[in-house]
Amino acid sequence: MVPFLCYNKNMKKKKIVIIGNGKIGKAIFHLLNKNKAKFNHSIDIYDKDESKNTGNKTLKEYLTDTDFIFLCIPSWCTKEALADIKPHIETKTILISVAKGIDSSSQQTIDKLIETQLKNPYALLSGPMFAVEIMENERSFAVLASKKKKTFDEVSNLFVDTKLRLEYSKDVHSVAVSAVLKNIYTLIVSMVNVSEKGKNTRGFLCSKSIEEIIKIMKTLRLNSKTSLGVSGLGDFVATASSEYSQNRKVGEEIFTKGKSSIKSEGLISFSSIIKMLGKKSKKLPLLSLAERILIKNKDPKTEIEKFFE
16 A cells, blocks of 8 residues: 655645535545645535535636546546536646446546546546545545556645545556446345345355456456455445445345336446447356346346356
C-alpha cells in the first residue's frame, strides 16, 4: 500500500467540486471536509436535482477554476454528466470517478468513457468504501488508479489524515473491469444465497466467483492480479457480505420477486459483459446461470436448483 504523502503546508488552496449529492457524494465531502481547515480548500457539492443544492449558483459558477471534480454518480449518469461539465472546465482539472459500471449506450467502462469525452487527467477510486461506514468514521480502503503517478499524488494529498487508505495503480482499465465484475458476481451470489443459506454453499460460491472473474480478466487480456487486490477481491468480499450493498439487494429481490425495482451497477453492466465475452461466457457456469435468469427471464428458483444438480 502506498503511504500518504506528507502534509505540505505550502500547498495552495484548491477548489473541489463533488458532482452528485447522494450517499457517496456526502461521504466524500465528509472526508475532504476534515482537512478543510488545514488546507483551506473550497469544497462544494452540486446535484442535477436543484432541490439538493444550496444557493442559486449555476453549474458554470460551481465549476469555474475548479482543480478537482469528484464524480459521485453511477455509470448510467456519467456520460451525460461529462457532457454537462465539459464546457465549463479547464484541461488541468482532475476528474475522480467512483462509478463501477459500464455505460450501456456506448458499451464503455468508465475509464474509456472519460477518455472519449474529455482530455483531462483522471483517476478511478475503487474499493471497499461504503458511504455509511465512512460517515461513521470507520476505516475505508481503495485503489486510486491513474495513468500518471502525479495525478495520484495530487488526489491522495486531499485525503491526508483521513481514514481512507489509498493504493496506487497505473493499470486503470484492469481496475475498471475488476470493479464491474465484483458487482456482477455480488449480484449472482446474492441471488443464490437467498435460495441456499448454508455457509458452506456461500464459501463455495465466493470461491467459484473469484475463479470466474480471473478467467474473464485473462480472456479480456487484462491483469488478473488486479482482481485479487483491493478493488477486486477486497471489494467483492465487502459488497457480497454487506447489508448496505445495492447489488446484494438487487440480487435478493430478483430471486424473491423475479425482478428488481431498483438499479445497480452489476445489473446495468451485466449485458455488456456478456457481449464482450461472446460465446466464451458459456464456459462460465455462474455467469451462464445469471444470463438465464437476467436475460432469458428463466425462473431463478428452477435455474439455481438445476445449477447445483
